[in-house]
Amino acid sequence: MARRKIALIGAGQIGGTLAHLAGLKELGDVVLFDIAEGIPQGKALDIAESSPVDGFDAAYSGANDYSAIAGADVCIVTAGVPRKPGMSRDDLLGINLKVMKSVGEGIKEHAPNAFVICITNPLDAMVWALQQYSGLPKEKVVGMAGVLDSARFRYFLSEEFGVSVKDVTAFVLGGHGDTMVPLTRYSTVAGIPLPDLVEMGWTTQEKLDAIVQRTRDGGAEIVGLLKTGSAFYAPAASAIAMAESYLKDQKRVLPCAAWVENKYGLKGLYVGVPVVIGENGIEKVVEIKLNKDEQVMLDKSVSAVEGLVAACKGIDGSLV
Ligand code: A3D
Numbered sequence: 001m002a003r004r005k006i007a008l009i010g011a012g013q014i015g016g017t018l019a020h021l022a023g024l025k026e027l028g029d030v031v032l033f034d035i036a037e038g039i040p041q042g043k044a045l046d047i048a049e050s051s052p053v054d055g056f057d058a059a060y061s062g063a064n065d066y067s068a069i070a071g072a073d074v075c076i077v078t079a080g081v082p083r084k085p086g087m088s089r090d091d092l093l094g095i096n097l098k099v100m101k102s103v104g105e106g107i108k109e110h111a112p113n114a115f116v117i118c119i120t121n122p123l124d125a126m127v128w129a130l131q132q133y134s135g136l137p138k139e140k141v142v143g144m145a146g147v148l149d150s151a152r153f154r155y156f157l158s159e160e161f162g163v164s165v166k167d168v169t170a171f172v173l174g175g176h177g178d179t180m181v182p183l184t185r186y187s188t189v190a191g192i193p194l195p196d197l198v199e200m201g202w203t204t205q206e207k208l209d210a211i212v213q214r215t216r217d218g219g220a221e222i223v224g225l226l227k228t229g230s231a232f233y234a235p236a237a238s239a240i241a242m243a244e245s246y247l248k249d250q251k252r253v254l255p256c257a258a259w260v261e262n263k264y265g266l267k268g269l270y271v272g273v274p275v276v277i278g279e280n281g282i283e284k285v286v287e288i289k290l291n292k293d294e295q296v297m298l299d300k301s302v303s304a305v306e307g308l309v310a311a312c313k314g315i316d317g318s319l320v
Contacts, residue, residue, distance in 0.1 A: 004028030007069035009103050010078030011040035017236035020047050029059040031068050066106035072114045074243045079103050080120040082230040083223050089122040096120050104133025115246045115281050116141045117239050123176040125308035127257050128270040132319050138259035139281040145176035146255025146272040147238035152218040156211045172255050174272050174301030177219050181297040182212050249279040263287040
């Protein structure tokens with residue numbers, strides 16, 4: 001069987017890490033694409049030269065022309081600019097919307113059958129724009145945010161409880177970051193929901209609230225430390241989990257920014273929900289019953305995303 005092809009559009013910090021992880025996991029051959037000349041070629045060669053050491057088989061190439069992504073099975077999009085300290089994700093909207101237009105058109109022409117994962121911020125609006133510009137089916141275009149937000153939540157919880165990250169599950173809904181909705185009653189340690197763990201004296205409600213807030217601010221915490229860019233290891237690992245579920249038809253249940261229509265009271269919007277990812281892309285949107293508080297938080301998150309989508313339409317009148 002021929003190897004699968006993974007196209008990474010944007011060969012910056014996340015793009016390079018994605019390329020390395022895709023090789024280490026032998027997900028397929030990798031093409032790095034970027035407008036910066038030499039960067040995708042240099043990273044491709046550098047990672048290919050590590051393959052004999054780590055013992056993986058994958059062909060690597062770098063390109064500045066979209067024809068190189070032809071026939072890709074998966075496209076992961078990080079093209080655009082990241083945040084600098086003091087910037088919100090939304091400050092990136094105007095610049096990155098233009099980038100999504102060229103990327104969407106490139107994918108439409110050269111890789112129309114791909115499963116497309118968007119990482120570029122502001123995520124929920126950019127994934128929507130990317131679907132519009134590429135014209136690909138909505139179940140084949142998805143945004144990465146929830147896997148990262150829940151990974152951060154899981155990591156902080158594992159530290160608080162002194163238990164393995166493997167035994168901590170977390171359930172998040174809504175937009176990326178600031179308006180993320182953590183569902184603590186569906187987040188567990190080995191199946192024990194967080195509210196029960198508070199009752200059992202494992203932690204306090206105050207500490208749990210602080211962990212939720214730290215999760216929401218997780219991106220800004222890293223930006224503040226790095227100063228020159230934003231997080232890239234955990235975002236790359238998160239997108240690779242989504243790509244792997246598609247390529248291997250694992251049917252994992254992962255929180256992603258997916259197209260939601262007639263569920264959660266939405267008429268049609270890209271927003272973070274749990275979905276099943278398999279060989280057909282987004283195979284199912286999982287709808288759960290929310291309590292009053294959770295619904296209020298989701299509504300707030302939805303209006304933030306709607307505001308960004310409206311701003312995109314204001315910038316480019318061709319978007320509907
Ligand atoms: P960075 O290292 O700057 O890489 C971005 C790359 O995109 C650079 O190599 C640019 O040359 C390239 N680029 C710019 N314009 C184009 C274009 N038109 N076509 C092709 N390539 C282009 O950034 P990064 O890798 O750290 O981050 C990439 C994006 O991911 C940013 O928008 C971040 O804000 C976003 N991000 C999202 C999350 C989420 O959880 C959603 C987390 C972290 C970063």
